[in-house]
Amino acid sequence: MSRTLHLNAFLMGVGHHEAAWRHPRTDPRRIADVRHFQELARIAERGTLDSVFLADGLAVGPAVRHNIQAVFEPLTLLAALATATEHIGLIATASTTYNEPYNLARKFASLDHLSGGRAGWNIVTSAQPREAWNFNLDEHPAHADRYRRAAEFVDVAIKLWDSWEDDALVLDPAAGIFADTDRVHEVAHAGETFTVRGPLNTPRPPQGRPLLVQAGSSADGIAFAARYAEAVFTAQQTLADGQAFYAELKRATAAAGRDPDLVTVLPGIAPVIGGTEAEAHALAAELEALIVPEHALAQLSGMTGIDLSGYPLDGPLPDLPEAHTVQAHQSRYQLVVELARRERLTLRQLIGRLGGGRGHRVVAGTPEQIADQIELWFTQGAADGFNVMPPLLPSGLTDFVDQVVPLLRARGLFRHEYTGRTLREHYGLPRPASSYAPSALVPA
């Protein structure tokens, strides 16, 4: 069977470009308007995209003077999008460092029920020191510790989703039996970090378990993805980097005893679309001119963990420590440093490049040129699909759906209509049986 592209719409405010809210083609007031996001979800569904995705951060700082990335908590917002759509998958980010497994398992199970099986979880360990300050901590836990906690966290969540077998609900008013308690299980988890008895207080979700997504590309991140992820978001700047990450992720997945074909790799792409290539580059230049340098520099300082405010904008990136010593986003840090070194960028040029996608690849061009790049990475072993990050919303998503998607369909790369009902079916994934079901307990 030929491969099909998977496309996810990464929704963020009024656009991914950090100056999108200042551009005349957006209305920044819509950032707090649920109808804006319902409209975006419907546009993505009209394009038969696999899913929409919401990122999340658990803190806001002085940078809010110039921009804010999100207003709503993702699971809450996706519940509102679930009622405004029918097919599109709904992927929310939630942190394993600043949540408890029982609460998150319940919320994702609820979203899966509410949406008829369209929930997905982008599992993050959070990376900003400022987030720790909102959760009783002075310091952010170390990178490796965060991933160890995340692994146990997901193990517990999976047990909780499985704690109701699929046919546990009896609903026999005559007999007065609501559920078959032989099929509702205590999980009795006692681990290094968590002690959780269960069962979950929500019956088994329609998908069995929400789609599990992950977005870390460090050694720890890849090891975690190899064990748990069904879809992996990543930021890659060049085809060669994309191919190297793809091969490593698939290799690690196979080494973890899982089928690498059942893990979908989605690099980010920020398409700046124009009727002509010149028009696209003109739009990119317009947006770059709207960047507030001190805000962009603060973002870059946050990404590198180094205060860059004292360095000349037209000078190079200063010497920085090795990526493996960084406790925040290791792979993003590495990507930014390599980009600056490889292209000998000044700080001003670097923040200009990062403004469009925070390290994700920005492609400016005609719809044909965007479709060519997507096809190239898809056919050359660098991607199973893409995380689409329009610079301006809603217009950038509308342009992608109306001008690029038809080209991808015409090339036989992308679906013309939804054939599945659930997010897992969109990604071509089987529905997992409950690990407590008799069939799961019979030794192979």
Ligand SMILES: Cc1cc2nc3c(=O)[nH]c(=O)nc-3n(C[C@H](O)[C@H](O)[C@H](O)COP(=O)(O)O)c2cc1C
């Ligand atoms: C597409 C994408 C979306 C992400 N969304 C979030 C997010 O919403 N919240 C968050 O804290 N981190 C987010 N991250 C960061 C990752 O979770 C992770 O911390 C980062 O990629 C660094 O991982 P590493 O240290 O394993 O390399 C995202 C990363 C990518 C590639």
